[in-house]
Amino acid sequence: MSASEEGALRPRDAQDVADIVARHPRALEVVGGGSKRAIGRPVDGDLLDLRALAGVVAYEPAELVLTAKAATPLAEIERLLAANGQRLAFEPPDLGALLGVRDAPTLGGVLAANLAGSRRVTAGAARDHFLGCTAVTGRGELVRAGGRVVKNVTGYDVPKLLAGSWGTLAVLTEVTVRVAPAPETERTLRVASRTPEDASRVLTVALGSAHEVSAAAFDPARGALLRLEGFAASVDARAAAVRELLAPAEVDAIDAEESRALWREIGSAAALAEHPVVWRISVPPSEAPAAVTALAPERCVLDWGGGLILAAYRDIDAARVRAAVRHGHATLLKAPEDARRATPSFPPQEPALAALAARVKQAFDPHAKLNPGRME
Amino acid sequence: MICLPEPDAAIVARRADVVRALRGLVRDGNVIDEPLRLAAYETDALTAYRQRPLAVVLPETTEEVAAILKYAAREGVKIVPRGAGTSLSGGAIPAADAIVVALGKFNRILEIDYANRCVVAQCGVTNLAISHAVAAQGFYYAPDPSSQIACTIGGNVAENSGGVHCLKYGLTTNNVLGVELVTPDGEVVRLGGKHLDSGHYDLLGLTVGSEGLIGVVTEVTVRILKRPQTARALLIGFNTVEDAGACVAAIIAAGIIPAGMEMMDKPAIHAAEAFVGVGYPLDVEALLIVELDGPAVEVDLLIDRVSAIAKDNRATYSRASKDERERLAFWAGRKAAFPAVGRISPDYYCMDGTIPRRELPRVLAAIMEMSPRYRLRVANVFHAGDGNLHPLILYDANVPGEVERAEQFGAEILKLCVDVGGVLTGEHGVGLEKRDLMTYQFAAADLEIQHRIKHAFDPGVRFNPGKVFPTLRRCAELGREHVHAGAERFPDLPRF
DSSP: OOTTOTTOBOOSSHHHHHHHHHHOOSOEEEESSSTTTTSSSOOOSEEEEOTTSOSEEEEEGGGTEEEEETTOBHHHHHHHHHHTTEEOTTOOOOOHHHHTOOOOOBHHHHHHTTOOOTTHHHHOOGGGGEEEEEEEETTOOEEEEEOSSSOOOSSOOHHHHHTTSTTSSEEEEEEEEEOEEOOSEEEEEEEOOOSHHHHHHHHHHHHTSSSOEEEEEEETTTEEEEEEEEOHHHHHHHHHHHHHHHTTSOEEEEOHHHHHHHHHHHHHTGGGTTOSEEEEEEOOGGGHHHHHHHHOOSEEEEEGGGTEEEEEESSOOHHHHHHHOSSSEEEEEEOOHHHHHHSOSSOOOOHHHHHHHHHHHHHHOTTOOBSTTTTO | OOOOOOOOHHHHHTHHHHHHHHHTTSOTTOEEOOHHHHGGGSOOSOTTOOOOOSEEEOOOSHHHHHHHHHHHHHHTOEEEEESSSOOSSOTTOOOTTEEEEEOTTOOOEEEEETTTTEEEEETTSBHHHHHHHHHTTTEEOOOOOTTTTTOBHHHHHHHTOOOTTHHHHOOGGGTEEEEEEEOTTSOEEEEEOSSOSOSSOOHHHHHTTOTTSSOEEEEEEEEOEEOOSEEEEEEEEESSHHHHHHHHHHHHHTTOOOSEEEEEEHHHHHHHHHHHOOOOOSSOSEEEEEEEEESHHHHHHHHHHHHHHHHHTTEEEEEEOOSHHHHHHHHHHHHTHHHHHHHHSSEEEEOOOBOOGGGHHHHHHHHHHHHHHHTOOEEEEEETTTTEEEEEEEEOTTSTTHHHHHHHHHHHHHHHHHHTTOBSOSSSOOTTTTGGGHHHHSOHHHHHHHHHHHHHHOTTOOBSTTSSSOOSOOOOOOOOEEEETTTOSOTTSOOO
16 A cells, blocks of 8 residues: 555544544445455445554463454564464465565454465464454444454354455454464475376375375475474474375475475465466365366466465456366456456355345445445 | 243244144154153253243255245244254253254265365264264364264354364364355355355354354364374373463473363362272372374374473473373373262352463462352363363252352353453353353443344344343343253263
């Protein structure tokens, strides 16, 4: 977001957000760091700039819980966690290079988009680590949901509903997440695989083993990639066991520092940055090879054991992409602005589900004040 | 006592019509209206409350469920979904003007898909049956509520059930990939599937833990995991609860997430040892069971590390399991804690608050201070890893005034959980029993948005009436499982 954005509303705190949403006569574009503004249909609304809602509110490593204001930069959170030997298990990806933006992602933004990286397949998505929040509904009500403890079933799981709602239901003002210990070390095994079919077999065998593979991806330029994390002795033992499992496949190992850099790159989809159009597609892992054939992308990367396909193109061909996804869903992750006005970025829903979603939207934001049209 | 909502007399008066209509929607014999047979559905595991339903219907297919719900929507009749009826919070207690939709006939596993590491099961399949179905291939379903031999996967979805292993492996919500949901107006929708995440609002995430208030889940897709190579446990004793709490924090700080981490206080240790005699030390104030699972080399390494951490935190007793028999013996006492307490007291109440772990010494001290004030004993078992506390309040319902004192004691404990930054329920659900305490944890605006979510799915407010949300009429505040000697609904069901 450019600092010179004219007329932006800049609340100082959660109550301010509530007052603005309640009184502002027009629609609002809800923005934390601004790093994901280029995803979804562009919002026609006045800018609600949340950057002042930043800072860690409470962090107790031994409780595995962190509370921060929603627009706290993700980098700040990650530095703080790392200094205490911890991390966010869902591995939020940095899509800056892919989307060509330099704005800093925020914790609230990552949760609102439910964006998780390679560890999603084993450790869960952002929503799985989202324990509680305060948020402002489209009616301007400041509400609290969830809690600040790791185990809680009191009332509806509203944080899960807000995760992945892209700011269309409520404005997150403060969030509590579960955090996890960072591993002592990590190692990646690279297995020679040329096609998605070859790779899919490797990823499936590895994820179906007891060897706690924490991520399993396929980059055609590199082969199948299996990450092992944990205590050094355990990583050694499991790496040996996975090699044995895959014998006689050609396997080489990538150690800690290089492995970390590799997975940052996989998560950020940097390999696809030069392509103007990128789809993010979630399918049952076993359907990935057939889906890739039908998708016929210029370049693609598979993650989540094949369950996530990042497919890059020169042009949007929504009809082909949607037809290629038999089960699951495809979201336009990157496309030029005019194309995102013309083509829905989010998948179509069957009528009964669309009706339910519309009623949920009504419950939170009856006047369509928050990010109208963003998820269309 | 907690009030059930006032039944709609007009609906009750039309009972014969309702029964006749239901008989037209399902196979012969699948509608129950005889008083004797209805009695089996009067309560769940919160046996202090009983209510005969309008009728019970036992559908066999999703189409039948949809037809029943469409009929009920048209006629404005309330619905109470029911799985195995093992809810500790009264989640399946009927209403006099409601049809109980009992899902016991949805008992088939539909698909085992090892390539996608998931199982598709009908909602009435038991939790343990899923693990059994995939055990031969070395897989299992991770969430393990103590009632897993009886409770159904559909009930687990409704309650977002936990278990002793959820610190490492997550609750139900973290292990469910998809559901088939019949909405209150009788529409069949699929949320999620064998793929991950939602392309739109996460209605699946909302459905898990919605306690039967937004529809009937008929089918569930869960992820399965390969069983860890090995598991070992440590039994660690301390002279003070503070030392035990510090040890738990130090284990987490060392980057170790045990598969299970359970704590018992002295009354619970003594009750358990007297009951099963597994060799628990009796001269300690707090006992920890720490279970580690994974590759053998890692488990052995972590057993050593946790032993060292225990020593640093003034453990007075420490023993590592040498084999599977010994590991199971460590657990036997903990798993027998509830019945063990039931042996030394005619009745007990089980509470289910979660607290930030650092508050444990303060909360336990406060409970011990309350105990003489209410003139009732209490034993504490604690899912120490995730802060979920189960105080068991001992009382005798035959002594005048004890029930009321136990209820007040329980409410004070739950309020204390909220006061120290915790919540009313960690895994048993709000249901009927904690309903009236919701206003203690949530402000009016917080409950208002939850009401509106409910209305988005169930505009007629007909699903599972009287549960989760406080109603206008408020008779009492309480929040615990009532267990009276001999009156327990599932006496053979382990509870821990």
